[in-house]
Amino acid sequence: MSLTSILSADAIDSAIKDCQAPESFNHKKFFQLCGLSKKTPQEIRTVFGILDNDGSGFIEEEELKFFLQRFSAGARVLTERETKTLLSAADDDGDGMIGAEEFQSMVVS
Ligand SMILES: [Ca+2]
Ligand SMILES: [Ca+2]
Numbered sequence: 001m002s003l004t005s006i007l008s009a010d011a012i013d014s015a016i017k018d019c020q021a022p023e024s025f026n027h028k029k030f031f032q033l034c035g036l037s038k039k040t041p042q043e044i045r046t047v048f049g050i051l052d053n054d055g056s057g058f059i060e061e062e063e064l065k066f067f068l069q070r071f072s073a074g075a076r077v078l079t080e081r082e083t084k085t086l087l088s089a090a091d092d093d094g095d096g097m098i099g100a101e102e103f104q105s106m107v108v109s
């Protein structure tokens with residue numbers, strides 16, 4: 001299962017282009033532009049599984065750094081500040097990782 005089976009390549013493209021400059025990443029805008037915020041819970045769960053690269057059941061900070069590259073291989077890595085902002089936007093229980101439900105509520109919020 002790949003991201004492009006859920007999201008259109010064009011939408012991913014415009015979402016990636018919008019945050020090309022370092023420190024310009026905004027997760028709300030990104031999820032809207034790539035179309036993820038309109039997907040079903042099942043589809044969002046699948047995307048979560050892709051972002052959880054090591055299959056641990058959580059998206060850890062190390063995986064978040066490469067968040068954009070999971071959407072498009074040529075994309076940049078997130079800066080340390082963007083990574084931490086994204087983590088704290090989703091991490092409701094404060095364990096330092098993003099679980100499937102936390103991801104779901106961040107995407108649709
Ligand atoms: Ca993981
Ligand atoms: Ca958490």
